[in-house]
Amino acid sequence: MSDRNLSQLDHALLELRSLVMNGEFSGGQRLSEVAVAKQLGTSRTPLRQAMDRLVAEGLLERIETGGCRVATFTRDDIADAIELRGVIEGTAARMAAERGVSAELLSQANAVLEGIDRAIKASNGLNFECYVHRNAEFHTLLAKFSGSALVQREIERVSMLPLASPSAFLSEQAAIPDFVDSLRYAQRQHRAIVEAITNHEGARAEALVREHARLALINFNYLTDVQPTLVNDVPGLALVAST
């Protein structure tokens, strides 16, 4: 119902990404263009374009003899993606501290931080949905702080890899011991990061962001360890090689 007035390409891109993320095509087999095109109700042309973009994203990989298949991700691959995201986000923070950030952007950041506070201290406990949303906003803003379109783009790129986004599978982690406490810890890191940027402490800002990314890594490890007991429809989880 949201697909009207979307181009065939955009439709195919969204649909195909979702199917791949949910493990619809697992098996390492080449995915047939005619079959998938029929499944998505479009022609081969926009589908091929969508496939091309997913290859660029890293979700699919080309086969030497033609066509492409779903890429497989080991746990190490995803850990690397999370670490690399932390590294580039750290660079964004350092650049922001070194180059300065407009008062307007800073006030936006503070507004987001207050939003996160409210999500944590909601009257009926934690407001997951709101937290996830605000957290994503914070990281988007952090990328913007860099003042570099390239850095911003690369953060987005890496964050698009399965389970690498700062908000990935956040709401599935209620089972983690001391989960709410870790959210509070993350929020203190958020504030420290903004503080360091405001004070033009580049090295500190970078280090803090990297440390912040380690939380995602810890959560990912927990997620994969207890995988069987958790709901299995976390997007991207199906792509993690089991061995």
Add this chain to the structure above:
Amino acid sequence: MSDRNLSQLDHALLELRSLVMNGEFSGGQRLSEVAVAKQLGTSRTPLRQAMDRLVAEGLLERIETGGCRVATFTRDDIADAIELRGVIEGTAARMAAERGVSAELLSQANAVLEGIDRAIKASNGLNFECYVHRNAEFHTLLAKFSGSALVQREIERVSMLPLASPSAFLSEQAAIPDFVDSLRYAQRQHRAIVEAITNHEGARAEALVREHARLALINFNYLTDVQPTLVNDVPGLALVAST
């Protein structure tokens, strides 16, 4: 003559990238698919695919109303690209130091370093061509050291941006004062980097690589400052906004 047995797509990709890099389509105008397809002697289908990939590379950018145009790069954009390359290469070095590198790869690195030495101390002065080649090899190897396919890929990606590669416009810099001396300095950095990795000194390896990337930045600044006096066919230079 090298284009036989290349697919239409590969042909279009190479040709189009080269044309764009050399400023054939400067002007910010949308580049017409039919016109360019005719110019490359192929049909629209593989050309569109090639355009799509160049958009993913960042060389072209999509236009909201359809089609795409050549992206424009400010000096700051390129400086950011060089810095980001340094950051990710630094991560590769740190990962290599932390995780360890096989003896075989290390010996390959040492062989490359000796090759660079020979290029610098060639009987008839400096051997540019050889130096450029070996230097590229060193950086490729460094990416490989990370042990992470993702990190390797992202280094390649960023290095593909105009003037961001570690070997970009190296041979055009003979006019730089103390140029050979700076190559010797760079080579000492290379050795220090390998040493740090061998000794599992992650933080040092990372810092050294970042410092190493600053050389490219210095050279880029020199290049753009004296741009009028230098040969103007340095690939990518045409894309730098003059203002």
Add this chain to the structure above:
DNA sequence: TTTTTCAAAATTGTATACATTATATTTATT
């Protein structure tokens, strides 16, 4: 039984025709 060869089938790569949308030009109106 296993391997090799060859042909048929199916799949991807490419070209092109068509539909749809954006752009340019012209005409009408203020």
Add this chain to the structure above:
DNA sequence: AATAAATATAATGTATACAATTTTGAAAAA
């Protein structure tokens, strides 16, 4: 004359037909 509307033109987006390649499967040979 300047602006707005309308039409004509040209461009991109999409579907499909065809060509080239790969894959599959069967038949023949070892």
